[in-house]
Amino acid sequence: MSDEGLSRRRLLGASGTAAVAGVVAGAVGGYAVSRGDDDAAAGAPSSTAAAALALDAAIPFRGEHQAGIITPAQDRLHFVALDVVTTDREQLRQLLEDWTRAAERMTAGAEAAPGGLVGGGPNRAPEDTGEAYGLPASGLTITIGYGPSLFDDRFGLASRRPAALQDLPAFTGDQLDPRRTGGDLCIQACANDPQVAVHAVRNLVRLGFGVVAVRWSQLGFGRTSSTSTAQATPRNLFGFKDGTANVKAEEAAGLAEHVWVAPDDESGGGAWMAGGSYLVARRIRMHIEIWDRTSLQEQEDVIGRDKKEGAPLGRSKEFDPLDFARKGPDGRPAIPVDAHVRLAHESNLGGIRILRRGYNFTDGSDGVGHLDAGLFFLAYMRHPGRQFVPMQRALAKADGLNEYIEHNGSAVFACPPGLKDGEHWGQALFA
Ligand SMILES: C=CC1=C(C)c2cc3[nH]c(cc4nc(cc5[nH]c(cc1n2)c(C)c5CCC(=O)O)C(CCC(=O)O)=C4C)c(C)c3C=C
Numbered sequence: 001m002s003d004e005g006l007s008r009r010r011l012l013g014a015s016g017t018a019a020v021a022g023v024v025a026g027a028v029g030g031y032a033v034s035r036g037d038d039d040a041a042a043g044a045p046s047s048t049a050a051a052a053l054a055l056d057a058a059i060p061f062r063g064e065h066q067a068g069i070i071t072p073a074q075d076r077l078h079f080v081a082l083d084v085v086t087t088d089r090e091q092l093r094q095l096l097e098d099w100t101r102a103a104e105r106m107t108a109g110a111e112a113a114p115g116g117l118v119g120g121g122p123n124r125a126p127e128d129t130g131e132a133y134g135l136p137a138s139g140l141t142i143t144i145g146y147g148p149s150l151f152d153d154r155f156g157l158a159s160r161r162p163a164a165l166q167d168l169p170a171f172t173g174d175q176l177d178p179r180r181t182g183g184d185l186c187i188q189a190c191a192n193d194p195q196v197a198v199h200a201v202r203n204l205v206r207l208g209f210g211v212v213a214v215r216w217s218q219l220g221f222g223r224t225s226s227t228s229t230a231q232a233t234p235r236n237l238f239g240f241k242d243g244t245a246n247v248k249a250e251e252a253a254g255l256a257e258h259v260w261v262a263p264d265d266e267s268g269g270g271a272w273m274a275g276g277s278y279l280v281a282r283r284i285r286m287h288i289e290i291w292d293r294t295s296l297q298e299q300e301d302v303i304g305r306d307k308k309e310g311a312p313l314g315r316s317k318e319f320d321p322l323d324f325a326r327k328g329p330d331g332r333p334a335i336p337v338d339a340h341v342r343l344a345h346e347s348n349l350g351g352i353r354i355l356r357r358g359y360n361f362t363d364g365s366d367g368v369g370h371l372d373a374g375l376f377f378l379a380y381m382r383h384p385g386r387q388f389v390p391m392q393r394a395l396a397k398a399d400g401l402n403e404y405i406e407h408n409g410s411a412v413f414a415c416p417p418g419l420k421d422g423e424h425w426g427q428a429l430f431a
């Protein structure tokens with residue numbers, strides 16, 4: 001490998017360098033494998049999940065589906081929504097191709113461009129911003145999505161718009177801030193090191209100068225979902241286990257039914273979405289000061305699970321099934337009628353489920369003595385109008401949690417399928 005193609009992990013030492021060189025060589029040649037994991041390369045789901053749990057792993061960039069959806073949720077997030085500022089279709093197409101190259105390199109632990117740190121010499125701006133140089137791949141995944149507004153008349157894409165990609169309707173209680181809403185494109189960068197996630201977004205935005213501009217962004221810490229049975233269930237900022245009943249990577253039938261767009265889901269212009277998924281993002285402020293003065297009983301009744309174990313009320317273990325018919329000692333439903341898990345459960349929604357992949361956030365304070373903290377809700381699904389919309393309508397109407405939360409940002413994106421060797425983002429869309 002030439003000096004220009006060396007990984008940022010070169011600094012890790014000889015053995016690390018050798019292993020990583022393989023990853024990077026594979027990555028730039030059109031494939032990427034996790035270091036020393038043959039099963040991952042073969043696509044065995046449980047081994048892939050286990051490999052991805054290693055905090056510094058390189059996650060394969062290419063595959064049937066984009067990485068970052070069923071990849072075991074990493075600990076950190078940098079999410080950005082962008083607007084396209086050019087009207088030149090070719091500039092946008094070229095950017096998506098350039099992003100693919102840079103994203104593939106960064107997920108393998110390499111600089112955004114060969115020799116990116118200093119290889120361009122003293123008279124040019126470096127092609128990599130440098131803050132992740134020497135850091136491992138850190139489980140980085142970069143997932144791209146296209147917003148409904150990308151399919152207006154600017155780029156001749158109107159006929160390519162999937163029918164399922166529609167702006168979300170207004171929900172009761174929404175307090176949406178236009179400065180945290182919408183976007184032509186999104187990039188979801190997840191990693192186990194915040195510096196690696198931020199570096200990835202920063203370098204893609206840098207590449208897009210003059211073509212795209214950041215509309216809004218969100219940092220997240222502490223995943224609020226497990227997306228694999230190999231992961232322990234994390235806790236959200238209300239202190240409750242979150243993600244117990246999620247659709248998980250090992251659940252092939254559930255993914256096919258609820259997460260991946262099937263070939264015959266979208267006819268005509270939207271057929272390029274087969275194998276992709278729709279992403280709903282909601283910035284949900286949590287009024288933690290009010291919650292923190294609320295009794296344990298009330299907290300558990302609002303969620304419908306106990307705080308310590310995460311067990312459904314009336315049961316004792318986290319993964320015990322929810323029993324909505326069970327009565328408590330007072331003769332009332334053990335899981336209250338307005339409990340969050342009752343209303344969000346598939347039995348209340350005609351079998352609807354979604355894959356949740358959210359993160360905690362704290363963005364300073366609001367100037368009047370409260371933390372601006374909450375849950376950056378990210379969820380993947382096959383059809384937002386048939387899944388998120390009815391689910392959120394049911395929650396907006398009756399959820400006991402509404403007293404403690406406020407949705408103040410919102411967006412929806414079509415995340416295309418994964419890339420085969422030699423393919424790049426936008427190729428199918430612009431074909
Ligand atoms: C529209 C979808 C959902 C929003 C918005 C949402 C916000 C939200 N959720 C929690 C905390 C928990 N949610 C839990 C379960 C759960 N939540 C949703 C959907 C939305 N949540 C679903 C589909 C489920 C699973 C329901 C089921 O099938 O049992 C839980 C329990 C643990 C778990 O199963 O994950 C918690 C806790 C917060 C704090 C929040 C907004 C800030």
Ligand SMILES: [Fe+2]
Pocket residue numbers: 340344
């Ligand atoms: Fe929830």
